Amino acid sequence: MTTQNESPVYPPSAEAISHAHVDAAKYDQMYAASLADPDAFWSEQGQRIDWIKPFTQVRDVNFNFGEVSINWYTDGALNVSANCIDRHLATRGDQTAIIFEPDNPKDPALNITYKQLHSSVCKMSNVLASMGVTKGDRVIIYMPMIPEAAYAMLACARIGAIHSIVFAGFSPDALAARVNGCGAKVIITADHAPRGGRVTPLKSNADAALLHCQDDVKCLVVKHTGDQTTWVDGRDYDYNAMAADAADSYAPAEMNAEDPLFILYTSGSTGQPKGVVHTTGGYLVYAAMTHEITFDYHDGDIFWCTADVGWVTGHSYIVYGPLANGATTLMFEGVPTFPDASRFWQVCEKHKVNQFYTAPTALRALMGQGNEWVEKCDLSSLRILGTVGEPINPEAWTWYNDVIGKGKCPIVDTWWQTETGGHLMTPLPGAHAMKPGSAMKPFFGIQPVVLDPTSGVEIEGNDVDGVLCIKDSWPGQMRTIWGDHERFQKTYFSDYKGYYFTGDGCKRDVDGDYWITGRVDDVINVSGHRMGTAEVESALVAHVAVAEAAVVGYPHDIKGQGIYCYVTLMNNAEPSDELLKELRTWVRTEIGPIASPDVIQWAPGLPKTRSGKIMRRILRKIAENDFGSLGDTSTLADPSVVDDLIANRAGK
Ligand code: ATP
Ligand code: MG
Numbered sequence: 001m002t003t004q005n006e007s008p009v010y011p012p013s014a015e016a017i018s019h020a021h022v023d024a025a026k027y028d029q030m031y032a033a034s035l036a037d038p039d040a041f042w043s044e045q046g047q048r049i050d051w052i053k054p055f056t057q058v059r060d061v062n063f064n065f066g067e068v069s070i071n072w073y074t075d076g077a078l079n080v081s082a083n084c085i086d087r088h089l090a091t092r093g094d095q096t097a098i099i100f101e102p103d104n105p106k107d108p109a110l111n112i113t114y115k116q117l118h119s120s121v122c123k124m125s126n127v128l129a130s131m132g133v134t135k136g137d138r139v140i141i142y143m144p145m146i147p148e149a150a151y152a153m154l155a156c157a158r159i160g161a162i163h164s165i166v167f168a169g170f171s172p173d174a175l176a177a178r179v180n181g182c183g184a185k186v187i188i189t190a191d192h193a194p195r196g197g198r199v200t201p202l203k204s205n206a207d208a209a210l211l212h213c214q215d216d217v218k219c220l221v222v223k224h225t226g227d228q229t230t231w232v233d234g235r236d237y238d239y240n241a242m243a244a245d246a247a248d249s250y251a252p253a254e255m256n257a258e259d260p261l262f263i264l265y266t267s268g269s270t271g272q273p274k275g276v277v278h279t280t281g282g283y284l285v286y287a288a289m290t291h292e293i294t295f296d297y298h299d300g301d302i303f304w305c306t307a308d309v310g311w312v313t314g315h316s317y318i319v320y321g322p323l324a325n326g327a328t329t330l331m332f333e334g335v336p337t338f339p340d341a342s343r344f345w346q347v348c349e350k351h352k353v354n355q356f357y358t359a360p361t362a363l364r365a366l367m368g369q370g371n372e373w374v375e376k377c378d379l380s381s382l383r384i385l386g387t388v389g390e391p392i393n394p395e396a397w398t399w400y401n402d403v404i405g406k407g408k409c410p411i412v413d414t415w416w417q418t419e420t421g422g423h424l425m426t427p428l429p430g431a432h433a434m435k436p437g438s439a440m441k442p443f444f445g446i447q448p449v450v451l452d453p454t455s456g457v458e459i460e461g462n463d464v465d466g467v468l469c470i471k472d473s474w475p476g477q478m479r480t481i482w483g484d485h486e487r488f489q490k491t492y493f494s495d496y497k498g499y500y501f502t503g504d505g506c507k508r509d510v511d512g513d514y515w516i517t518g519r520v521d522d523v524i525n526v527s528g529h530r531m532g533t534a535e536v537e538s539a540l541v542a543h544v545a546v547a548e549a550a551v552v553g554y555p556h557d558i559k560g561q562g563i564y565c566y567v568t569l570m571n572n573a574e575p576s577d578e579l580l581k582e583l584r585t586w587v588r589t590e591i592g593p594i595a596s597p598d599v600i601q602w603a604p605g606l607p608k609t610r611s612g613k614i615m616r617r618i619l620r621k622i623a624e625n626d627f628g629s630l631g632d633t634s635t636l637a638d639p640s641v642v643d644d645l646i647a648n649r650a651g652k
Helices: 015-019 022-037 038-048 080-084 087-090 114-130 149-161 170-183 201-209 241-245 281-295 312-323 341-351 360-367 394-404 485-493 533-541 575-592 618-625 640-647
Strands: 059-062 069-073 096-101 111-114 138-140 162-165 184-188 193-195 197-201 220-223 237-238 260-265 275-279 302-306 328-332 354-358 384-387 412-414 448-451 464-470 500-508 514-519 523-526 529-532 544-558 559-568 598-603
Touching: 022 038, 022 237, 022 394, 038 059, 038 281, 069 281, 080 149, 080 281, 080 312, 087 114, 096 114, 096 149, 096 341, 114 149, 114 241, 114 618, 138 149, 138 170, 138 201, 138 514, 149 162, 149 260, 149 312, 149 328, 162 559, 170 260, 170 275, 170 618, 184 201, 237 241, 237 523, 241 312, 260 312, 275 281, 281 312, 281 464, 281 544, 302 312, 302 341, 328 341, 341 618, 354 514, 354 529, 360 394, 384 394, 394 514, 394 533, 448 500, 464 514, 514 529, 514 533, 523 544, 529 533, 533 544, 533 575, 544 618, 559 575, 559 618, 618 640
Parallel strands: 096 328, 138 162, 138 184, 162 260, 184 220, 220 237, 302 328, 302 354, 354 384, 384 412, 559 598
Antiparallel strands: 059 069, 096 111, 193 197, 260 275, 448 464, 464 500, 500 514, 523 529, 544 559
């Protein structure tokens, strides 16, 4: 059993309760209904979206290893682009669909109405169709965070082509691997991508990638900065010239609910990225529903998710969920610290953002810069805050709550995965209390179970921990790994038969609330005590001198596993032996002697994926003194930090 300290509990405020779509009683009633009669529940939820042909079957699911098959709304037909655009035109054609905030705050922001979105997406659809893209074809999107990235996604959906977005920070090699992996016909890119004042030459990267692809892959280039790029006639297509002449209507294709909508590679924190396949009907229902309920979205709200469209968070909560709901969604091209550390808060003030959704890594970075960057901005429009991507340490949670939310904004700590399409666990603003660092409660239809890692038996009751699995399907669940259904079954359905295995460890506390303890691999066993590395990290980060920490286990003769900590200090703190001792004592007092760090290594930087997640598997190898087999590091944001960590590895 873990030794989680008593956690403070923040009950929902009267204001949050009265505002919310779902209060505690409604949650209980709906959750019970979602388990008692899933067909009826999801049939009703299916009415959130418009169907060209209504479904008559709701679910057809088999979780048995060897025969895994997941289908929702199987005989229904619809088009995602029509759901995100056309159906809103009559009622909200002149409402802003997308607010675009550029990298440089001196450049003008754009307000794109639903009518304008319709016209741009139709033009993009006609351009792609003229290049030979048809239903079922794969299209790679390698774009900056500009409106054309959303147009490209929606145009693919309109035609029935399957998009796969590759984050613009990825190298030509990573891009080529994904183009080849899904057999894409076209890459959509832009000339250059400015971000945080620096510029990535996207088109040159695409040129380099295309050298390793089939000769017939075409490249559609959006003009963004307008700076010079090389050009290969016959292969490269000028989007702006073609769009100028293209018609501004395009009939949405009739798609089966189970036709693939997109392929997205996972961020690769634990190994080789997987080409996750999401389909049309169930994904959209689930993205729309979670967007509305988790963030308590109401008509007229301004919603801002700071993720990149290259990650699933950007798919579900910048584009598909919000637009299916007729929302106003903000797309930000920049980074939190450019031109300075107040940028996020300035954007919130400028566009009067109501819901703000970001990652713990961004919060920790901003917290380290001091509160003055926040205090000079008017954040009174904020109503709901959200976090996603990693466990949020209570220290960062409290800062988010006090300094950003002024104690008035519910924080939704949303636990989910690329594989799940949308949130699986989160407190709901008007229904649940919050505990800093806890994902609290399952969303409707989600049945989390805690399994004994060795026997695979369900652990009943509260105050228990183990491996987190999900008992039954939900509409947003991934259907397969592109081209490799075997790997799909093996990865998610073979270790614990009959369940979807999340790969995460979890704890159900005395009140029955859920805490993600990190990846299963990140749960360590010290002298017979199991603990999540996240817990030790939280304790370290709670010390004033510590900006960030990553903790891994390593083989230890006496304890079985020892605790190895990589610690990044605040700008104003210096490494010293005294501080090292102080941190040890600190963790002992915060958690208990069992969690006392065996090794602390000062780390000026930590190896992170492009989406900002710490790659603990690399840190594990370094701690184990096993530098030869670091595995796939192609998804690292800055590979040079690994060399530094190896060079300065602490002696044991
Ligand atoms: P890969 O599967 O390739 O190793 P990845 O798991 O990092 O990459 P994602 O799908 O982007 O790829 O991340 C999902 C994971 O992120 C979850 O399994 C969980 O470990 C972590 N996570 C996401 N949200 C939360 C949260 N709110 N609290 C705790 N952990 C979270
Ligand atoms: Mg994963």
